[in-house]
Amino acid sequence: MNILILSWRDITHPLAGGAERVMHTHAQGWVKGGHKVTIFTSYFQGAKKNENIDGVEIKRKGFELLGVQIAAFWWYLFGNHPKFDFVIDQFHGIPFFSPFYVRTKKIAVLQEVAKEVWLLNHLNPPLNIIIGHLGKFIEPYIFLFYKKVPFIVGSGSAKEDLLDFGIPGKNITIIPHGLSVTLPSKFPDKERKKTVIYLGALTRDKGIEEAIYVFANLARKNRNYQFWVVGKGNGKYFDYIKSLAGKLGISKNIKFWGYVTEEKKFELLSRAHVLIHTSAREGWGLTVIEAGFVGTPTIGFNVAGLKDSIKQNVNGFLVPYKDVSEMSQKVKKLIDSKSLMRKLTVSSKKYSSQFSWNKSCSQSLSFINDKAKKTILILNWKDIKHPEAGGAERVTLEYARFWVKNGFIVNWFTSSFKGARKEEIIDGVKVVRSGNQIFGVHLAAPFYYWKSGPYDLVIDQFHGIPFFTPLFVRAKKLAFIHEVAKEVWKLNPWPKPFNLAPYIFGSLFEPLIFKIFYTKIPFLTVSESTKNDLLNWGINSKNINIIYNGVNVIKPDPFSEKEERKTAIFLGALTLDKGVEDAIDVFSEIMKYDQNWQFWIVGKGDRKYCNKLKIVSSRLGLDSKIKFWGFVAEAKKFELLARAHIMVNPSIREGWGLVNIEANAMGTPVIAYDVSGSRDSVINNKTGILIKLKDFNLMAKSTLELVNNKTYYDKTRGNCITWANKFSWEKSSAESLALLRKVLRNNY
DSSP, X not given: OEEEEEOSOOTTSTTOOHHHHHHHHHHHHHHHTTOEEEEEEOXXXXXXXXXXXXXXXXXXOSXXXXXXXXXXXXXXXXXXXXXXXXXXXXXXXXXXXXXXXXXXXXXXXXXXXXXXXXXXXXXOTTHHXXXXXHHHHHHXXXXXXXXXXXXXXXXXXXXXXXXXXXXXXXXXXXXXXXXXXXXXXXXXXXXXXXXXXXESOOSGGGTHHHXXXXXXXXXXXXXXXXXXXXXXXXXXXXXXXXXXXXXXXXXXXXXXXXXXXXXXXXXXXXXXXXXXXXXXXXXXXXXXXXXXXXXXXXXXXXXXXXXXXXXXXXTEEXXXXXXXXXXXXXXXXXXXXXXXXXXXXXXXXXXXXXXXXXXXXXXXXXXXXXXXXXXXEEEOSOOTTSTTOXXXXXXXXXXHHHHHHXXXXXXXXXXXXXXXXXXXXXXXXXXXXOSOTTTHHHHHHHHHHHHHOOOSEEXXXXXXXXXXXXXXXXXXXXXXXXXXXXXXXXXXXOOTTTTHHHHHHHHXXXXXXXXXXXXXXXXXXXXXXXXXXXXXXXXXXXXXXEOOOOOOOOXXXXXXXXXXXXXXXXXXXXXXXXXXXXXXXXXXXXXXXXXXXXXXXXXXXXXXXXXXXXXHXXXXXXXXXXEXXXXXXXXXXXXXXXXXSEEEEOOSOOSSOHHHHHHHHTTOOXXXXXXXXXXXXXXXXTTEEEEOTTOHHHHHHHHHXXXXXXXXXXXXXXXXXXXXXXXXXXHHHHHHHHHHHHHHTTOO
């Protein structure tokens, strides 16, 4: 994976601090984890524009304040660089506003929000006042652009601030900082003189002024104190700090070490008795943990970050913000009490020892890998639990569960139905239901997409009316279609004469939908018949991918023998377009030639329509010959298919005809109309017989000829099993996964 980090400074910047150390250490961990990492950051005087540090590529452009954000935008969109799989947007008051231009996956990394730190900026008056108040006012609104972006923070305080700014809790992950210690070759003893150390940047927001006042308070009470200031400082403010120490009469007691190496830093922390931390706000307080590791407790202000890293009476004490007097008293009490000092020295070491960069980097690497999973949204008018779910939903679930097993995150947005849960997990697939089946779910889909995204791929499943994803989906798209509707529009269940409305509307607009909206979208379909329909409606052949459905066979044990009475079975939804009325007519024709038959109708249907079918059967004198099984479990379905002699499938249009393959798998031939789908799944005169549409008499005669000719029938049964064995969900699902990856690679 190729990862880009957008950061205002890198580890070598003269003003680099804890945030840069943290980010660089994680980047190193990701490199070790097999990823390529680039940090895009600001340029500073004397820096190389490009260099590699610890395996991390550094690109420097633009100035630290705003310039780097503008440069990052331009470089990301127009620069000469490989495609990035992941972008890390690091916050330092002003982020990089990646949601506006980064279309790949994003993570925001935040040490702390600025809040009051805006007022402690380094600018000169009056600019510092203007920028300070402006930044503090604008900051909460910046987070509005990041509500869908996952955040990594280092502390509970940072999480609380994000929650206050409207970031959902589910989008915030705390990964505590680790600890990287460079110990001196010889572990030094504590100084003989009472030694208080300040470690950090010499800036207003880090509270160096308050630290100087603490030193002065302690010196007034006991001249046997020495004070160490370790950290970078420059310019007028540094001169002011030195002059302040002189005015307070502690110049002889204080030493400004400036920048020191890591080894020297830990040596000084080891020799000091206590660290004071006077920052106005921290993301975590890494120096607290570093000091504790070498047995030096910390007295710090009770502010964000420090209240996470300092555990009261364990590795130090917290005092009210800017309460210099209270901090001075706590320092004196701690240093003067040998027993308390001894206790906190031991507990500080123990507490700090639980933090390691290996652990933190492992967590962030796991987080990155998890977020890197491609996310798929399926838009479908039904799901597998819908009362009217059929073959299309079964196929979709087979593919979706396979994608989940192969590392994808899959959401299935669909219509609601009576008694349905709004959300549930089915075989690892998150199913979300909203709106009714006709139109309602289509209107709700864009809102769900905008609310729940981003997605890497959206699957727009056609059932007469698609979801019109080209109008609102910015992610990659795949259209999934079993069959076009065409004449099925005429067989809609609306009462007469209202049924004419969807028939006229659907027949007129269906071809236009494809030609206007979907000519540039790749299609997944299930048969040559549907491919030919798509070609006729303007879809380019290179955009059409055929993947035949698989079959999940539950073979009866022991395998069922054929019924003693000759048996014809209809299996499918009890709807007009599936031809169940035609099947009853065929049964009636069979009875004219041979009374020794029975007929099974297996499938779900509307109660009113089922009653109508029973009335029709009665009128044709078939009451004692037809059994309506209703919905049956999968195992029972295959048992009935195995026991039947032949399946009658007079559907007027299919995408593929999954039930035909299921029947064949049980050694049962199929008599079907010679229509789209059935002509793909039934091999004429080998696994069954294809008959001209609505020729009930010929269908009946062909059924009798096939079943009554034992030699012909047994040969056909053998062909059926051989044909059905060619189809498996393992094979089909693997092909669907390959297609997904092809689409995601931009091969369309």
